[in-house]
Amino acid sequence: MADPMRIRAQAAGDKATVRVLMSHEMESGQRKDASGKTVPAWFIQEVEAKLNGKSVMTAEWGPAVSKNPFLQFAVKGAKAGDKIAVTWKDNKGDTRTDEATVS
Amino acid sequence: MRMTKALSLIALGCLASTAALAQKTAVQSIEEYRAMLQDGNPADLFEAKGEDLWKQKRGPKNASLEKCDLGKGPGVVKGAFVELPRFFADTRKVQDLESRLLTCMETLQGLDAGQIAKTPFGKGEQNNMTALATWISAESKGMKFNLSQAHAQEKVFYEVGKRLFFQRGGPHDFSCASCHGQDNTRIRLQDLPNLTRNPGDGVGFAAWPAYRVSNGQMWAMQQRLNDCYRQQRFPYPGFASDATVALGVYLGVNSHGSASVAPAIKR
Numbered sequence: 445m446a447d448p449m450r451i452r453a454q455a456a457g458d459k460a461t462v463r464v465l466m467s468h469e470m471e472s473g474q475r476k477d478a479s480g481k482t483v484p485a486w487f488i489q490e491v492e493a494k495l496n497g498k499s500v501m502t503a504e505w506g507p508a509v510s511k512n513p514f515l516q517f518a519v520k521g522a523k524a525g526d527k528i529a530v531t532w533k534d535n536k537g538d539t540r541t542d543e544a545t546v547s
Numbered sequence: 548m549r550m551t552k553a554l555s556l557i558a559l560g561c562l563a564s565t566a567a568l569a570q571k572t573a574v575q576s577i578e579e580y581r582a583m584l585q586d587g588n589p590a591d592l593f594e595a596k597g598e599d600l601w602k603q604k605r606g607p608k609n610a611s612l613e614k615c616d617l618g619k620g621p622g623v624v625k626g627a628f629v630e631l632p633r634f635f636a637d638t639r640k641v642q643d644l645e646s647r648l649l650t651c652m653e654t655l656q657g658l659d660a661g662q663i664a665k666t667p668f669g670k671g672e673q674n675n676m677t678a679l680a681t682w683i684s685a686e687s688k689g690m691k692f693n694l695s696q697a698h699a700q701e702k703v704f705y706e707v708g709k710r711l712f713f714q715r716g717g718p719h720d721f722s723c724a725s726c727h728g729q730d731n732t733r734i735r736l737q738d739l740p741n742l743t744r745n746p747g748d749g750v751g752f753a754a755w756p757a758y759r760v761s762n763g764q765m766w767a768m769q770q771r772l773n774d775c776y777r778q779q780r781f782p783y784p785g786f787a788s789d790a791t792v793a794l795g796v797y798l799g800v801n802s803h804g805s806a807s808v809a810p811a812i813k814r
Contacts, residue, residue, distance in 0.1 A: 467592045511763030514587030
């Protein structure tokens with residue numbers, strides 16, 4: 445079971461800055477373990493952000509993204525009180541969604 | 548002949564000034580890099596996990612750690628970190644944060660402290676230990692170190708820690724002081740704080756637990772000290788051993804009055 449994300453969203457002017465910290469191993473598939481066997485790739489492939497249920501951003505990620513990734517983006521037209529939901533899905537099919545309120 | 552000499556002198560001068568410039572830029576860009584990372588410190592994730600673990604009922608006794616006495620009374624977390632290590636009357640020992648947590652996990656939750664101490668860092672219950680230490684340190688963020696030296700044992704631990712700090716040994720004939728006994732030195736690109744005196748706010752003892760970006764690991768003080776000994780090619784000190792606690796007392800007392808920035812973020 446994946447650990448929760450940390451999402452902070454702050455409105456300023458006509459947009460809101462969203463900062464997301466995800467908890468994920470992001471194993472590249474290039475590393476070998478102590479016994480010389482390749483550690484299987486395990487990384488986030490899809491990221492989607494929704495503002496009040498409406499999709500505002502999608503991203504395709506690969507194995508080059510760091511462990512415990514940090515993502516920051518701006519959403520136009522988001523106001524205090526709006527709901528920002530972020531979903532990721534990894535290559536093992538595991539997924540996690542967390543929600544935060546814009547302040 | 549004379550001409551060539553003068554020219555080469557000028558060339559040398561240029562070389563020296565470029566080197567000085569490059570050095571400054573490297574330190575500055577590291578500062579910049581750290582500032583960029585500061586906002587999304589993944590230590591937050593460990594902090595959240597630690598807080599949950601503190602309140603969660605676990606172990607054979609199915610109890611939480613909420614009655615754990617970190618030195619300021621059962622369950623008091625805020626401000627406890629900046630007063631550790633300290634002497635505890637119930638165990639009659641000087642303990643640091645992690646050795647104290649071991650005691651609590653054993654007495655309150657019924658977990659096997661010996662087994663946890665033997666577990667390698669980053670595995671099993673040690674991950675929980677790190678998360679707990681991260682959260683507890685975060686509860687004292689910005690507060691100033693104020694270790695007690697009132698008890699005789701605390702004074703003894705300070706002196707023992709000092710001895711250990713200067714003790715040279717291993718194949719490289721190294722001591723902690725070899726790297727951390729001078730001002731303004733670096734190892735590769737990392738600044739080395741002088742830990743024989745107070746290195747200031749958020750440096751040295753006041754900067755751990757910290758998240759290491761390069762390996763994506765969260766390290767508490769015990770792992771930090773363990774890795775220092777690895778770099779010295781010493782045998783690993785035992786987890787939560789008296790030797791590591793004594794070093795903690797030495798570093799902590801030296802940092803008196805400095806503000807803790809833990810959980811910090813490192814390269």
